[in-house]
Amino acid sequence: MSALQEVLTPHVTKGPVPGAVGLVARGDRAEVTAVGHADTEATTALARDSIFRVASLTKPVTAAAVMILVDEGRLALDAPIGRWLPELAEPVVVRDPAGPVDDVVPAHRPITVEDLLTSRAGWGYPSDFSLPAVRPVFALMDPHDPQRLPEPDTWLAALARVPLLHQPGEAWLYNTCSDIQGVLISRVTGQSLPDFLAERIFEPLGMRDTGFSVPAAKLPRFTNCYIPTADGGAERVDTPDGQWSSPPAFPSGAGGLVSTADDLWAFARMLLADGAPVLSPASVRRMTTDHLTAKQRAAAELFTLGAGWGYGGAVDVERREPWNVPGRYGWVGGMGTAAHLTPSTGTVEILLTQLSLTGPSPLPPIMRDFWAYAAQW
Numbered sequence: 001m002s003a004l005q006e007v008l009t010p011h012v013t014k015g016p017v018p019g020a021v022g023l024v025a026r027g028d029r030a031e032v033t034a035v036g037h038a039d040t041e042a043t044t045a046l047a048r049d050s051i052f053r054v055a056s057l058t059k060p061v062t063a064a065a066v067m068i069l070v071d072e073g074r075l076a077l078d079a080p081i082g083r084w085l086p087e088l089a090e091p092v093v094v095r096d097p098a099g100p101v102d103d104v105v106p107a108h109r110p111i112t113v114e115d116l117l118t119s120r121a122g123w124g125y126p127s128d129f130s131l132p133a134v135r136p137v138f139a140l141m142d143p144h145d146p147q148r149l150p151e152p153d154t155w156l157a158a159l160a161r162v163p164l165l166h167q168p169g170e171a172w173l174y175n176t177c178s179d180i181q182g183v184l185i186s187r188v189t190g191q192s193l194p195d196f197l198a199e200r201i202f203e204p205l206g207m208r209d210t211g212f213s214v215p216a217a218k219l220p221r222f223t224n225c226y227i228p229t230a231d232g233g234a235e236r237v238d239t240p241d242g243q244w245s246s247p248p249a250f251p252s253g254a255g256g257l258v259s260t261a262d263d264l265w266a267f268a269r270m271l272l273a274d275g276a277p278v279l280s281p282a283s284v285r286r287m288t289t290d291h292l293t294a295k296q297r298a299a300a301e302l303f304t305l306g307a308g309w310g311y312g313g314a315v316d317v318e319r320r321e322p323w324n325v326p327g328r329y330g331w332v333g334g335m336g337t338a339a340h341l342t343p344s345t346g347t348v349e350i351l352l353t354q355l356s357l358t359g360p361s362p363l364p365p366i367m368r369d370f371w372a373y374a375a376q377w
Contacts, residue, residue, distance in 0.1 A: 002031065002033055003031070003373070004022050004024065004031050004032075004033045004373065005033045005035055007022075007369050007370060007373045008020045008022055008033065008035045008366065008369075008370065009035050009036075011365060011366040011369070012035050012036035015232070015233070015234070016040075016226070016228060016229075016232060016233050016234040016355060017036070017234075017336070017353050017354075017355045017364070017366055018036050018037050018038070018039060018040050018042075018224070018226065018234065018353075018354055018355070019034070019035060019036025019037045019038060019045075019046040019050075019223075019353065019354065020034070020035055020036060020046070020351060020352065020353045020366060021033070021034045021035075021046055021047075021048060021050055021052075021260075021261045021350075021351075021352045022035075022261075022350070022351050022352075022370055023261040023262075023264075023265055023348070023349070023350040023351075024347070024348070024349055024350075024373070024374045024377045025265060025347070025348045026345065026346050026347050026348070026377070027346055030265070031377070032048055032261060032262075034046040034047050034048050034050065038050060038222075038223040038224060038240075038354070039223075039224045039236075040224075040226070040234055040236070044220075046223070047221070048260075048261060048262065049209065049221055049260050049262065050221055050222075050223055050260065050352075051209055051214060051218060051221050051222045051223065051258050051259070051260055052223055052258060052259065052260070052335070052337060052352040052353075052354065053223075053225055053238070053244065053257075053258050053333075053335045053337075053354075054257050054258060054259045054264070054333050054335070054337045054339075054352070055143060055255045055333030055334045055335040055337060056175070056178075056254065056255050056331055056332065056333045056334055057257065057259070057264065057331060057333045057337055057338075057339050058178070058252065058253060058254060058255050058256055058257040058333075059178045059253070059254055059255070059312040059313060059331060060267070060287070060311075060312035060313045060329075060330070060331065060339075061197065061201060061210075061257065061267065061312070062178050062181050062182055062185070062193075062197075062253035062254070062312060063117055063178070063181065063287055063310075063311035063312030063313075064201060064267075064271075064278065064279060064283075064287065064311075064312070065181075065185050065193075065196060065197055065200065065201060066113065066116070066117060066181050066184065066185060066311070067117075067279055067280075067283035067286070067287060067311065068200055068201075068278065068279060068283075069185065069188055069189070070113070070283060071279060071280045071283055074188055074189075075113050075184075075188060076113065077112065077113050077114040077117070078112050078113070078114065079112060079113050080110035080111065080112055081110070081111050081112065081113060081115075081116065081180075081184060082110055082111070084184055084187040084188055085156065085180070085183065085184060085187060087156050087157055087159075087160040088111060088156070088159070088160055088180070089110065090106070090107070091107045091111065091122065091160075091163070091164050091168075092104035092105065092106055092107065092163045092164065093105055093106070093107050093122060093163055093164040093165075093166065093167055094132075094133045094163045094164070094165060097126070097131055097133065097165050097166065098131060098132075099132070100132060101132050101133050101136070101162075101163055104163045107122070107164060107167060107168055108167050108168070109167075109168055109169075110168070111168045112168070112169075113184070114291075115168050115169055115177070116177045116178075116180050116181050116184065117177075117181070117311040117312070118172070118177075118291045118292070118309060118311065119172050119173060119174065119175075119177045119178070119309060120168065120169050120170065120171060120172055120173070120177075120296070121164070121168055121173075121176075121177050121180065122164030122165055122166050122167060122168050122170070122171075122173070123137060123159065123162065123164060123165065123173060123176040123177065123180070124137065124165070124172075124173025124174050124175050124176040124177060125137070125138075125173055125174040125175055125176070125303075126165060126171070126173055126174075126299070127299065127300075127301070127302040127303075131165065133162065133163055133164075133165045134165065136161075136162045137159075137162055137176055139158075140155060140158060140159055140162075140176070140179075141175065141176070141179070141252070141254070141255075143255050143334055143335065143356075144225065144227075144237050144238060144243070144356075145243060146212075146243055146244070146248040146250070146252060146256055147243055147246075147248055147249070149248065149249065149250035149252070150249060150250060151249040151250060152182070152183045152186060152193075152250055152251075155179075155183070155250050156180075156183050159176070159180070171296060171299060172292055172296045172297075172299065172300045172309055174300075174303050174360075175254050175255070176254070178252075178253045178254035178255075178312065179252055179253050179254045180253075181253050182251060182252065182253025182254070183253075185253070192251065193212075193251045193253060194211060194212050194247065194251050197210075197211075198211065200278065201267070201278055202263075204277050204278055205263075205266045205267060205270055205277075205278065206263075206266055207259070207263035207266050207267065208263070209221075209258070209259060209260045209263050210257055210258065210259040210260070210263045210264075211257065211258060212244075212247055212248060212251045212252075212256045212257060212258070213244050213245065213246055213247045213248070213258070214240070214244050214245060214258055216245070219240045219241060219245065220240075222240035222244070222258070223240070223354045224236055224238065224239055224240065224354055225237050225238040225239075225335060225354055225356065226354055226355050226356065227355075227356045227358075228355060228356070228358055234355055237356075244258055255333070255334070260352075261350050261352055264339045264350050265348055265350060267339075268339065268341045268348040268350070269348070271284050271287070271288065271329070271341060271343075272341055272343065272346055272348070286310070286311060287310050287311040287312065287313070287329070288310050288313075288315060288327070288329040288343060289310055289315065290307075290308025290309060290310060290315040290317055291308070291309060291310065291311075292308045292309050297309075297317070302360050302361060303360045303361075305320070305361060305363075306318065306320050306324075307324070310329055312331070313329050313330050313331040314329070314330065314331055315327065315328070315329050316328040316329075321368075321371070321372075322371075322372055322375040322376075323340075323349075323371035323372060323374060323375040325342050325344065325345070325375075327342065327343055327344055328340055328341070328342045329341055329342075329343070330349075332357070332363070332367070334356055334357050335354070335355075335356045335357075336352070336353035336354060336355045336356055336357060336364070337351065337352050337353065338350070338351045338367055338370075338371075339351075340371075347374065347377065349370070349371065349374040351366070351367060351370045353366065
């Protein structure tokens with residue numbers, strides 16, 4: 001049994017995590033292991049090429065796609081998004097985040113492309129999910145039921161009827177800005193988000209198993225999806241032939257992708273190689289640099305655990321835990337996945353499981369133990 005297997009196996013044996021694929025790499029050297037099964041019945045063993053719903057690990061990919069368009073001059077960071085998304089050209093803002101949704105004022109300025117990339121446009125999830133202006137935003141996402149959402153134009157029209165929780169640029173709010181980025185990419189390019197990502201990111205990087213659905217021929221490698229139960233078990237909420245077996249009407253730029261450990265490693269290596277062959281070095285630096293103020297980081301503590309935010313992922317700014325190396329970039333997916341890279345050391349850490357998180361925090365023990373191992377690797 002490898003050292004990484006020894007870290008992951010006790011969590012799978014004890015449950016409720018049915019299985020896990022872990023990868024730690026630096027340069028061309030990698031340690032990869034698969035433990036457990038794709039299902040709680042233990043009928044299908046996990047393998048290195050097992051396919052997982054990676055949820056919010058979609059966000060860095062979507063941000064990279066936006067930066068491709070910035071590199072090409074088709075978008076500018078300071079450009080108002082209303083040029084391509086006229087539905088969002090004149091947003092209104094609730095006068096008081098805790099107040100009624102119909103008590104609004106005009107936005108002080110237009111929302112820009114960089115507001116979306118830094119998740120500071122004004123739509124999204126704050127630490128207090130009970131705020132009135134947050135409830136309609138929740139109705140526009142469904143991580144376990146992507147087939148429920150309407151096509152992008154209808155989705156965007158519904159979002160446009162929801163007031164901003166904060167003025168543009170004022171506060172970091174989670175999730176929604178990445179979905180808006182996905183619609184923006186489609187409007188700018190005239191391609192669907194799946195087609196653009198496939199052509200400009202997945203194919204150049206050899207990410208053969210990444211997409212918004214799983215073809216029939218690959219379903220045997222696709223895992224089940226579970227949520228934790230109150231008694232310490234796991235309840236199945238999706239099967240390989242379920243929600244991801246056909247393309248969704250709304251490809252979520254915030255959380256819709258499926259992928260494998262090796263595909264995510266390819267994406268991480270692209271970032272560590274200054275973006276070649278996908279992005280410019282300047283775009284990679286902006287993606288992996290914290291753009292938040294100290295006040296914004298403090299307000300985002302529930303989600304980022306003290307980290308800052310680049311484009312599409314968190315950026316560690318202080319060493320709170322052994323793995324929190326300043327400059328470490330990446331994110332955690334709500335369906336039990338995590339992917340990070342540390343530019344200063346060239347280290348990549350990827351953990352894929354099928355057990356969804358119960359919330360932004362606390363993090364599951366298997367992740368903490370995996371990161372502790374990777375920090376010593």
